[in-house]
Amino acid sequence: MRVTLEVWRQSGPNAKGAFETHEVDDASPDMSFLELFDVLNERLIAEGREPVAFDHDCREGICGSCSMMINGRPHGPEVGTATCQLHLRKFDDGAHIKVEPWRARSFPVLKDLCVDRSAFDRIIEAGGYITAPTGTAQDANLILVPKEVSDAAMDAAACIGCGACVAACPNSAAQLFTAAKIQHLNLLPQGQPERWRRTVDMVDEMERWFGSCTNHGECEAACPKEISIDFIALMNRDYVKAQFKQRRLAGQR
């Protein structure tokens, strides 16, 4: 099959970028979207032009490296699918496909389609953990976790940290990512001691980097792991509660 790619090229973080158009006329419908870029890059090198830089690694939809806006949608048209698992059979022969990097001020472009997502790490460092130094744990089965609770925590924990939620949001808000990370821990019994402090610290750190949520819901639609925006509601509830709890639990500070 034949596709026309309109790809964002930018040589460095401070360089001016522009779209570049390339045709690939012998693509296979069984190819993944990243394999299409492999083929394009081989050609560019043969023509003496620099290949397109793009982040990728596992190509199994779990590492969260890939980050392409495809025709204006993070990870492209297929619901619940990361770019690496999007196959060309989902496009029409002769399709015109526009590919950009994630667009958000807190994800600056490094080169072409690669962006810097380290702000997500800063949010985790602010409190996205349970303090359990190695060696301190009791027997695992002494902590009972109702299956429903464990399943809900797992639903949140499935987040791959790709940043599609931020890229999809008109405000570049990171509520879905942050909520998923907070609620994974806040729902579990092990996460209770640090619950209020964690919520406030992570939300405050998020606010330092990202825009505010205005309930568009674009994040949920873009999420390759289909994480529910219900978690944002749970996070907001915990954040409000924390304002009161913090005073009573001042010892936590």
Add this chain to the structure above:
Amino acid sequence: MSERLALDAKVPDGPIADKWDQHKFDVKLVNPANKRKFTIIVVGSGLAGASAAATLGELGYRVQLVTYHDSPRRAHSIAAQGGINAAKNYRNDGDSVYRLFYDTVKGGDYRAREANVYRLAQISVNIIDQCVAQGVPFAREYGGLLDNRSFGGAQVSRTFYARGQTGQQLLLGAYQALARQVAAGMVELHTRNEMLELVMKDGRAVGIVVRDLVNGDVRSLSGHAVVLATGGYGNVFYLSTNAKNSNATAAWRAHRKGALFANPCYTQIHPTCIPASDEFQSKLTLMSESLRNDGRIWVPEELGDERPAAQIREEERDYFLERRYPAFGNLVPRDVASRAAKREVDAGRGVGPIKNGVYLDFADALAQLGHDTIEERYGNLLQMYERITGEDPYETPMRIYPAVHYAMGGLWVDYDLMSNVPGLYVLGEANFSDHGANRLGASALMQGLADGYFVLPATINQYLAPLLGSDPVPTDDPAFTDAEREVTERVRALLSVDGSRTVDWFHRELGKILWDNCGMARSKESLEKALAEIPALRDEFHKDVRILGEGSSLNQSLEKAGRVADFLEFGELLVRDALHREESCGGHFRVEHQTEDGEALRDDEQFAYVGAWEYAGDLANPKLHKEQLEFDEVHLAQRSYK
């Protein structure tokens, strides 16, 4: 090839069950106030690296963590699907530390070091406790207790799992513990930095040289010890289940500086991967072994039967694993399952458009357990299969075929996980220690976390304690500036070739040579062929590779070129090791050495040793060191899963 002295693994004396506890008592300690005076460099942020860095930070050491990823959380441990073993015996089905130890030594085809494996089995129970305390959302029963599933090579249910994303959840647990130490100022992160050289001074590892992948800066990090947790070398085959960036460069650079490389020929071919579909295929996708719990593997009995699966009646199907191995059935170890599948495909009974697969069929399980149960157990895997192939596994059987997956070989380490280079430790898949010639499913996660959370933090004191009072070597020392110059020169040389072929082309060619000649079946003839072809390809690479762009900015072709250049050297060692090992064991199958019914035939008289290779200035002539393996506990026998 010349041989050298026997290697001493420094295994502690005493009964196997007491060795680790006694050793922990015997090793030197560093008091809490002194720990902050030591700097430890950890390379790699997967399960082993992240858990080691977090734990060392908790203990009070200063840690420098280097990863080429944009975030530590992206390391390839994240893609492990099925689960993690632990000898908890929560099922009351007869499991014990001793049984996990026994299964692992047997599963590894009697080529692992007993004392290490026993320690691994002991620690396995602490890992589960640790991970639950961190909030890893393992699967649960309705009563709130932890659930288990079965895995290949075991007749007990000892595998803990978090849907099909166990590796992800364990890595996030380790990454979160790491993030806590980053916030506490104990760990400094160097993301998007790649280790390109090990720095030695006076025979010790004193630091590394890294290249900043964003701006190309080459700089040094100095420390009291260097810990490599840089994963396996499966990508030397080009097509594998490894992530695209997984590579052997850090390990290979350490090898070039004196670290011994052990058993490189032990490569695991995983039986349940999605078969390649076309020439553009960039990697192979694994389908968790856990699918073999409920899926049945078969091929049509009739040669050249091209009917769709649904039209092939029950009596016309050959459930070849159940037929050949009635006791373990579809749950035989990976090497056995892979070779059995290869036999059927080679005989012409393969299925799919290019006849390169066998069926993995859920029809019976769907009928017995229902759609919902199967979806709950394997939903994300089956969905992934559907994404990639466009076929619905709830309707038609999946097609699977073996693919390169895991490297049992790696840098040689002693009982303390220190290589033969003082101050250089190697953890996880990057070392060779625990899986022998074949790794059992759900044991990689166990080993990575055992090494990082529990073993290294206890053993590294032994090396550090006597160094108290000494500062790390300053990075303006000639040892560092010379190493930086070497790296800069290597980068410049790669960029200046300006040939005609891409890096990927060379990588694919190398992969073809290795897969065809040193893959699931190896012969003297095929290995010698590979030994002629690899050096020629390597020469061509250095004359004809084309890398565009510059060294002073993000340049992914340049990154790949450095890794492929090292694979082109390492691949030769892998083949040499396979050629020297005149026996079949685990993942290493020499066609000259098999039983009448095609099973691997070991030669314990001659080859019950670890083959550890020293680089002695000439790739064609590495020196072999041997560590004799002693089996005091497990009786050497031909493995039988019948």
